Amino acid sequence: MKKKILIAILCVAALLVGVLSGCTESLKQNPIETKYSDVVSSNGGMAVVYGDYLYFINGYAGQDVDNNFGHVVKGAIARVSLKEGKPDGKAQIIVPKNVYGTDTVYGGIYIVDHYIYYASTNTDLDSEGKAKTAEMVIMRTKVDGTDTTKIAEFEDHTVVFKVEGKKLVYVRSNGIFSIDLADKKFPVTTVEESIVSSAYLFGEGYIFYTVYNESNSADYILKAYPLSGGESKVLLDSKRLDSSEKTLYTLTLLSVTKEADGKLNLFYTKTDNGINTPEAGIYSYAFDTADFAFDKTKEIRITYNKNDTTNLAFKNFYKAGNYYLGLDTNRFDVFKADGTRETTTNREGEQVIASIDVGSAVTFFDIEKTDSELYLWYINSNVVYKIKIFDIQNGVYSFVEANAIKVFSGAYDATYVTLEKIGSVICYFNTNISNNAYYYEIPQDITTSTDTASGKVLGLITETDIIAAF
Numbered sequence: 001m002k003k004k005i006l007i008a009i010l011c012v013a014a015l016l017v018g019v020l021s022g023c024t025e026s027l028k029q030n031p032i033e034t035k036y037s038d039v040v041s042s043n044g045g046m047a048v049v050y051g052d053y054l055y056f057i058n059g060y061a062g063q064d065v066d067n068n069f070g071h072v073v074k075g076a077i078a079r080v081s082l083k084e085g086k087p088d089g090k091a092q093i094i095v096p097k098n099v100y101g102t103d104t105v106y107g108g109i110y111i112v113d114h115y116i117y118y119a120s121t122n123t124d125l126d127s128e129g130k131a132k133t134a135e136m137v138i139m140r141t142k143v144d145g146t147d148t149t150k151i152a153e154f155e156d157h158t159v160v161f162k163v164e165g166k167k168l169v170y171v172r173s174n175g176i177f178s179i180d181l182a183d184k185k186f187p188v189t190t191v192e193e194s195i196v197s198s199a200y201l202f203g204e205g206y207i208f209y210t211v212y213n214e215s216n217s218a219d220y221i222l223k224a225y226p227l228s229g230g231e232s233k234v235l236l237d238s239k240r241l242d243s244s245e246k247t248l249y250t251l252t253l254l255s256v257t258k259e260a261d262g263k264l265n266l267f268y269t270k271t272d273n274g275i276n277t278p279e280a281g282i283y284s285y286a287f288d289t290a291d292f293a294f295d296k297t298k299e300i301r302i303t304y305n306k307n308d309t310t311n312l313a314f315k316n317f318y319k320a321g322n323y324y325l326g327l328d329t330n331r332f333d334v335f336k337a338d339g340t341r342e343t344t345t346n347r348e349g350e351q352v353i354a355s356i357d358v359g360s361a362v363t364f365f366d367i368e369k370t371d372s373e374l375y376l377w378y379i380n381s382n383v384v385y386k387i388k389i390f391d392i393q394n395g396v397y398s399f400v401e402a403n404a405i406k407v408f409s410g411a412y413d414a415t416y417v418t419l420e421k422i423g424s425v426i427c428y429f430n431t432n433i434s435n436n437a438y439y440y441e442i443p444q445d446i447t448t449s450t451d452t453a454s455g456k457v458l459g460l461i462t463e464t465d466i467i468a469a470f
Helices: 002-021 463-469
Strands: 047-050 053-057 077-083 086-095 110-112 115-121 136-142 149-154 160-164 167-172 175-180 188-192 200-203 206-213 216-226 233-236 249-258 264-272 281-287 316-320 323-327 331-335 343-345 351-353 355-357 363-369 373-380 383-393 396-399 405-408 420-422 425-430 436-441
Touching (some): 047 110, 047 420, 110 160, 149 167, 200 249, 206 249, 233 281, 249 316, 264 316, 363 383
Antiparallel strands (some): 047 053, 077 086, 110 115, 160 167, 167 175, 175 188, 200 206, 206 216, 216 233, 249 264, 264 281, 316 323, 323 331, 331 355, 343 351, 383 396, 420 425, 425 436
16 A cells, blocks of 8 residues: 555656656657759848748747647748749648747848757746746758757856857857757857957858957957858957057958859948047958968048037948948938049039938848949838939949838837848738738839838738737
8 A cells, every 4th residue: 555655656756757847849840842052142030931831930920838749839930932022822831839039130030051950948847837938949950841959058048149050150248159950969168258238240151259358358359250150260369450569450340242253342440549539431342262361451441530429429330232231310321442432413513422312210221233323221110211322323323312112111020030121022920910921022113102002911820819900
């Protein structure tokens, strides 16, 4: 009798341990018929083109929903076929896990070597039997829905990551780390233990970042680490910027563009510790990735500090044909390759700086180039606009003053990943329909009567959301 009671107690104890620690989540799923492809575009963000398919996050569900594999529809990764670049047919769920994150810059899904990489919430249970949704899990699943695997787990959702080749590089607690995806144990390598807080930039196959000089925290060193693996390279430091090594520099990353000759043009602010900071301003330098050598005589100075921040206000620079667009708070200025501003003749016949006034608090969206024209796309007050800024004839760009055209005005959510332009389609989470996945077909001809909010359902909407919305 005592033996039976003991066995019963042990069984209950085992059951409690199972409940408190959480049952092992089954990640198995039968393969879904798939046409494999090596053509991938628009990696990172809400949607990715993979061959004849569009893979996308099926709505924004938030952090605290049921995330057990197989139970998820809203927030899952879905797929729809593409015909002539547009969604065609009914979507199907490929990865029934909730995609969730807080990184609005690089967050979203990546498809590399036929695997989908994404962030999700932890399904393990805490001591109260509740899922640890405040914790982050990075996972991957094959494009046919099979072979779902956990790659890494973290205590919160602050991790920023990007996938390239056989590596997943992430930033956490001011450290940079690399995971070897070719090794099924996913070993982690420390790239840099401590960088200047939030001073990093993913772009063109690298992560650019700054660290403090070990001997003086007021002196910065700018480095680049290849996402595919390798050694970090020093791009800028006191020795390169001042051969006497007497000057200290503070560096801030702005943007990086890839040039026609393959060089990476890095834009950055630089402040020195000299009297009246004579070198303070915005600069650019085109680095050859073969050696990342630096020649200060070839460093291009774009702006000068005039004892205030007026000329240091440009947030980013974007490649636009043979020019660059510098984004200030409410305008884009046009810069030549040598760092000088383009000029134009205004309606009064005066020579003025070529500038595109786009209102307050704007966001860059896209550059569209045809054989004869170049358009800037931007977002202002949650509305997407495009404006022609260059006529192109025989390779010569001529700045034009044109009126902005409203392209898209649908209500969208940007709590996680924002809306995304893929070809002639804009994908977004529709806030009018409980943040479900929608798309908008951009018409070739847009007039004042065009309904720029006429989106269509992209994914699958749950019955609960249908009742709530309609």
